[in-house]
Amino acid sequence: RDATQAVGKMCIREEPGDTFAISGHKCFGPKGVGALIYRSDVPPAPMIRGGGQELGVRGGTLNVPAIVGFGHAVTLAMEEAPARLAVAVEVRAAFLNELEGLAGLQINDAPRQSPFIASVSFEGIEGSTLVLDADFMGYGISSGPACSSGMTKASPVLLALGLTDELARGTVRVSFGPWNTVEAASGLGKTLRQTVERHRSRRA
Secondary structure, X not given: OEOOOOOOOOOHHHOOOOEEEEEHHHHOOOOOOEEEEEOOOOOOOOOEOOOOHHHHOEOOOOOHHHHHHHHHHHXXXXXXXXXXXXXXXXXXXXXXHOOOOOOOEEEOOOOOOOOOEEEEEEOOOOHHHXXXXXXXXXXXXXXXXXXXXXXXXXXXXXHHOOOOHHHHXXXXXXXXXXXXXXXXXXXXXXXHHHHHHHHHHHHO
């Protein structure tokens, strides 16, 4: 399972699965380092054969500084998890509050919604337009996951969830972290609302 977003946000031990992959940069640690957690009775096949490093799963010289930094980042993430969660809940609510009542708005919440992420869809406007306007105002958001940047088609995940092609193309993804503020989250919500209303009024 891909658990890169889970460190410091949820208890991995409570989730079923044989393997979990986590990445350092997702918990504010170094890039290019991570960990693979797996059940002792189902060891993975070697990825890189050679020396006996990484219990024989991945041979090669270890990047000790990155590993130490990753370990420290994970420690901080676990220690600060309650505080980070409280901030995320507060700033996400402030962001969504500014969009409340906007026509053609859909909030794509899941049954076990993470407060660290908000996926919102707007009728009649491209997500890329919202991203550009938000960037101009100093906010960094995305219209899709980083691993599919450059794609112009609607997200197949959103389509599978039942969104129309128009709504899927008008979706933006906002992430919330421990250094975000209520003021900034509210400002982003206002910016997106103004962008949507401005573009709709031009077509009216």
